[in-house]
Amino acid sequence: MKTNLKITPVNSWLRGAERPLIISGPCSAESEEQMLSTARGIAAIDEKMIFRAGVWKPRTRPGAFEGMGLRALEWMQLVKRETGLLTATEVANATHVEECLRCGIDVLWIGARTTVNPFSVQEIADALRGTEVLVLVKNPVNPDLQLWLGALERLDRAGINKLVAVHRGFHSNEPSPFRNIPRWEMAIELRMLCPDLPLVCDPSHICGNTELIPYIAQKALDLDMHGLMIETHCMPAAAKSDARQQLTPKQLSELMQRLVLRKEKVRGEAQVNELERLRKDVDAADEELMQVLLRRMCAVEKIGEFKRDNKVTILQKDRWEEVISERMNNALLMGLEVEFVKRLYDLLHHESIRKQEAVMNAE
Numbered sequence: 001m002k003t004n005l006k007i008t009p010v011n012s013w014l015r016g017a018e019r020p021l022i023i024s025g026p027c028s029a030e031s032e033e034q035m036l037s038t039a040r041g042i043a044a045i046d047e048k049m050i051f052r053a054g055v056w057k058p059r060t061r062p063g064a065f066e067g068m069g070l071r072a073l074e075w076m077q078l079v080k081r082e083t084g085l086l087t088a089t090e091v092a093n094a095t096h097v098e099e100c101l102r103c104g105i106d107v108l109w110i111g112a113r114t115t116v117n118p119f120s121v122q123e124i125a126d127a128l129r130g131t132e133v134l135v136l137v138k139n140p141v142n143p144d145l146q147l148w149l150g151a152l153e154r155l156d157r158a159g160i161n162k163l164v165a166v167h168r169g170f171h172s173n174e175p176s177p178f179r180n181i182p183r184w185e186m187a188i189e190l191r192m193l194c195p196d197l198p199l200v201c202d203p204s205h206i207c208g209n210t211e212l213i214p215y216i217a218q219k220a221l222d223l224d225m226h227g228l229m230i231e232t233h234c235m236p237a238a239a240k241s242d243a244r245q246q247l248t249p250k251q252l253s254e255l256m257q258r259l260v261l262r263k264e265k266v267r268g269e270a271q272v273n274e275l276e277r278l279r280k281d282v283d284a285a286d287e288e289l290m291q292v293l294l295r296r297m298c299a300v301e302k303i304g305e306f307k308r309d310n311k312v313t314i315l316q317k318d319r320w321e322e323v324i325s326e327r328m329n330n331a332l333l334m335g336l337e338v339e340f341v342k343r344l345y346d347l348l349h350h351e352s353i354r355k356q357e358a359v360m361n362a363e
Contacts, residue, residue: 005152007196008161010226019261021200021227023088023107023136024252025052026234027242028065029072035079037234041249043083045256050107051076051085052229056096057241058113065240073103080104088136092120094127101131109136110151112168112205116140121151125158134162136200136229143170143186149193164198165190166229167220169206179208179245182216184223191224198226204245210236213247214255224264230255300352304359314356320349 169180
């Protein structure tokens with residue numbers, strides 16, 4: 001079900017809102033020199049970019065660099081005066097909001113650690129009520145779509161219509177090359193629920209290192225995301241936070257030149273007709289797939305009746321291990337992505353157990 005967020009189209013009020021919208025700057029505002037040097041490098045690439053920097057830094061443990069606070073807001077004002085770049089920073093409470101509004105910060109974002117707390121989001125929404133500021137909402141640390149939606153809805157109810165969602169990946173204890181697992185399906189589902197909501201990707205926080213940023217940035221654009229938030233520092237090696245994931249302005253420029261911008265829709269009658277023909281092949285395959293699923297579930301129900309009548313347990317561990325091993329081998333031989341097939345069969349197994357439970361309970 002689609003949400004009723006009242007979104008003001010970005011390109012109606014934000015300069016440079018044509019895709020890709022780029023939000024770039026250091027993880028943390030560290031000094032006036034660092035801020036101006038980085039901002040000059042970014043402005044030289046494209047003066048329509050938005051300059052970002054963390055003023056208050058939420059740290060897991062005390063003693064780490066927690067930002068420069070109000071002094072950094074003065075540096076943000078200098079950046080705006082000298083380069084003309086719009087400015088953006090993170091807020092976590094009403095006081096942060098009030099100070100940013102006082103200093104003329106153009107864009108505020110709610111970080112992943114704040115999105116998880118409805119009390120904090122509501123406090124920020126109340127402080128923003130009646131303003132025209134653009135607000136970005138990062139996804140929560142853990143993959144909870146309802147929390148993400150809830151934060152957006154609280155801002156919407158406060159009359160904030162200039163909203164953008166930011167996909168920055170999700171925490172996971174699983175081994176991964178990424179700092180935060182992308183879980184693209186969550187971002188796609190948000191797009192389906194909020195079709196008018198611009199969605200920006202944060203490759204820096206997904207990757208946790210600069211090597212993977214080009215891959216994630218390109219994939220985000222290929223998925224029709226509105227833009228990118230990329231951490232950029234004039235001297236990343238000397239950064240006081242997240243040094244490994246920050247590009248230099250030169251590297252950012254090189255990345256922008258390499259990115260491929262694809263069209264949202266095909267143009268021309270011949271292309272439209274060819275795409276429609278290919279889609280009909282998918283539709284036909286889907287119809288066959290639905291028939292196969294129906295046949296499979298009918299067989300599952302009969303197995304459930306047999307187990308019920310013969311007082312056999314629903315879960316047959318040895319049988320399931322045999323099935324999954326054989327299906328994964330077949331997937332490999334057929335050139336299918338094994339992890340995808342594994343997830344698919346896990347879903348089928350859960351549904352099969354549910355159906356057999358229903359049969360058992362109906363006796």
